[in-house]
Amino acid sequence: MVRVKPVFGMLGKTMPVPRLECLYGDKGCDYIYSNSVFLKPLTWTDSLTKLRDCITGLTGYKFRIVIGNQYRSGIDSIGWHSDNEPSMGFNPAIASVSLGSCRKFQIKPISGRPTDFWLEHGSLLVMHPGCQSTHLHQLPKTNKVVSTRINLTFRPHTGGGR
Numbered sequence: 672m673v674r675v676k677p678v679f680g681m682l683g684k685t686m687p688v689p690r691l692e693c694l695y696g697d698k699g700c701d702y703i704y705s706n707s708v709f710l711k712p713l714t715w716t717d718s719l720t721k722l723r724d725c726i727t728g729l730t731g732y733k734f735r736i737v738i739g740n741q742y743r744s745g746i747d748s749i750g751w752h753s754d755n756e757p758s759m760g761f762n763p764a765i766a767s768v769s770l771g772s773c774r775k776f777q778i779k780p781i782s783g784r785p786t787d788f789w790l791e792h793g794s795l796l797v798m799h800p801g802c803q804s805t806h807l808h809q810l811p812k813t814n815k816v817v818s819t820r821i822n823l824t825f826r827p828h829t830g831g832g833r
C-alpha cells in the first residue's frame with residue numbers, strides 16, 4: 672500500500688492528519704475531503720479488485736474508489752464525521768474492511784449517543800445509503816497498546832454534485 676501523510680486545514684491552520692492515507696480507484700476519480708485534503712487515485716491492484724468484487728457480490732453495491740487508512744498505533748485516529756463528500760453522490764453506500772489490530776469504532780445519530788463496535792481483523796462493516804445523512808462515526812484514540820490497523824473503505828464516485 673502506498674501511503675501519504677496529508678495535512679488538513681482548519682481555522683486557517685494546517686495540521687497533520689493523524690493516520691496515513693491512500694486512494695485507489697478508477698481513473699479520474701479524484702477525492703477531496705474537509706475542503707483541504709486532495710487524493711488522486713492509484714490504479715486498482717489485483718488484490719483490491721478481487722476484494723471489491725467480492726464485497727459487491729455480498730452487498731450488491733458497486734464501488735469506484737477505496738480509501739486506505741493506516742493507524743500506526745493507538746494515537747492514530749479519525750474524529751467524528753460523516754462521509755458526505757459530494758463526489759460520492761447522494762446517500763452513498765460504504766463498505767469498510769478492517770485488517771490488523773482490533774480497534775473500537777463508534778457510530779451515533781447526529782445528536783444522539785454512540786454505539787461501540789469492535790472491528791476485528793477481517794471484519795466487514797457496511798454503512799447503507801442514508802447512514803451518512805443521519806449518523807456520525809469515528810475511530811477514537813486509545814491508551815491501550817495496539818499495533819498497526821489498516822482500514823479499507825470502498826466507496827462510490829459519481830464525479831460531482833448531488
Ligand SMILES: O=C(O)CCC(=O)C(=O)O
Binds near residue numbers: 749754776808810
Ligand atoms: O478506520 C475506520 O474504521 C473508519 C474510517 C473512516 O471513518 C473513514 O475513512 O471515513
